[in-house]
Amino acid sequence: MDESEFLASYDPRAFPPVAVTVDVVALTIREGALHVLLVRRGEQPHAGRWALPGGFIRPAEDLAEAAVRELAEETGLTPRVHIEQLASYGAPDRDPRMRIVSVSYLAFAPHLPDPRAGSDAADAAWHRADRLPELAFDHGRILGEGLERARAKLEYTPLATTFVGETFTISELRGVYETVWSVPLHAGNFHRKILSVPGFVESTGETTESGGARGGPRAKLYRAGDARLLHPALLRPAREEEVR
Template identity: 70%
Template structure:
């Protein structure tokens, strides 16, 4: 028997204190030019009646974290990840007391997807819905004002806030904005994603030039939209996402000049 086998044999996992590991998913999409986040209404304590990010316990040792996040997203809301949904790890939260039941470490995930159907309420949730982010009235620091119509459970206001900030940054140097759109899209639609996530208007001409000049960002399909825009204008050309994983040079957002100091 080697040292290592000897050690394993004498090892008793039950001596360790009970800790739970969960995943929580910040799933974002865009509806009518407004960012929406997927929330579930809690059907049981703690925080019964408040809204929370979809998530649940990880079967540590039986599944990896990415799989757990995809599973929870599907289970609690009836949404399938395999499609065009982008899923990436966001951060991990483990402050004492963040769950009143027991010590919990929560691995947060960030998901982007195109506009999807309304979700189905799952096991633990009495309701599930795409909620407009502005309606939650988040402050920059990730806090939620007392008067908000929908209050978020646990530290989910902070997690959502971190997710939004990550999304804003990701649009700068990755082509992930296309994950919010269907497989085929126009440049103005892509611009609308940026304007919606960054919350500021962009110069249409410069944006157009920039997107087409970044190698691998989008590739043309040779097609155009069937008709012009709602209120006029010519038909727009259709593009699909290119093969670039990183944008070089990046699309830096205008406002941040000397913002964060």
């Protein structure tokens, strides 16, 4: 039997049905705190509870395309964001409707606006990552693992630059690390570490238009460099002590 004959006789109904969804952990920094985008479910199951934005993929749709589409449909957010696959979740009882496997994604961008609910979502809002409601399905686990992925990636990738504008100061970049890691960092040590990592940031040759709040000198402006991995890595303070 050749391939065409095999496909003609193949019956997918001979196997138990399994559906695939995508869920998005979208992060941004607002008012000096790390925020996560959540939607209030407008339909059963778990109607009225908060959840990650997401939904079923379409037959001719790639997974990443589905994640971007669902983010736009459920929250109205369509800016260009950094998005990457996080993990897959397939516990048999994770959804009461049927066997559903979810492929989760992480999305990052600076200065994201207020969302607007759409599609089957009753509401959409940014929530502080340290003040989260109980989430539907297994989204609490997905979100927790997404947050840890983001914190870890700040150590060895230039991910922090996706939370700031096209140009930024070292102080603004330090603010990203302090916010995501939830730990204060020594300004001078941080500045030296950033500039010691090849390709992490590069100077624009420009400065801010004015000095700091205390009338100090104008700060130098930087842009993201071409590094894809940071070497040496910028370890979180607790992990840095472990390495020592």
